[in-house]
Amino acid sequence: MTAITGPSGCGKCTLLYCLSGLEEPTGGEVRVLGENLQEMNQRELALFRRSHVGFVFQAYNLVPSMTVWDNIMLPITLAGRRVDHRAVSELIDEFLLKGHERDAAGSLSGGEQQRVALLRTLLSDPDIVFADEPTGALDQRRGRMVFEKLQAFAHHPRKCLVMVTHDPHLAEQCDFIYTMRDG
Secondary structure (H helix, E strand, C coil): CEEEECCCCCCHHHHHHHHCCCCCCCCCCCEECCEEHHHCCHHHHHHHHHHHEEEECCCCCCCCCCEHHHHHHHHHHHCCCCCCHHHHHHHHHHCCCCCCCCCEHHHCCHHHHHHHHHHHHHHCCCCEEEEECCCCCCCHHHHHHHHHHHHHHHCCCCCEEEEECCCHHHHHCCCEEEECCCC
């Protein structure tokens, strides 16, 4: 579990996007799980991300007109994987979203949308999760719950979390902390 900290505008999010293969770096190379991302074409990169990488963005990247349930199931459906619907329902309850399954994602509060995005990411069981301020829109209690879920994920064998955060308390609880300044 790795935290990337630093002042606004120093390049934390750009680094996260480069590490996840969403942006190409202007120099050097990015290797994730032993693979050089710059050597992949767009199709290979998309398949690699779908198979190995999860994202939790500040913008959540939910489809606002789709239900919470459909947003959660979208990456699993696209990957052609099956999932235990009862287990998904239990996770929805754990993430304090019970009763919102049929609500349009766009009708939820920012904190609820952030929890839907996190649940969707963790349910797809990636090898590595890149999270940009994963607790930023949450109150203290829900932020703690989300952070504990991320910690549990990151401490499973062969799993990794790279998180951008401005919260020094969260960063202190990570295994590694990198502080950026001026890129």
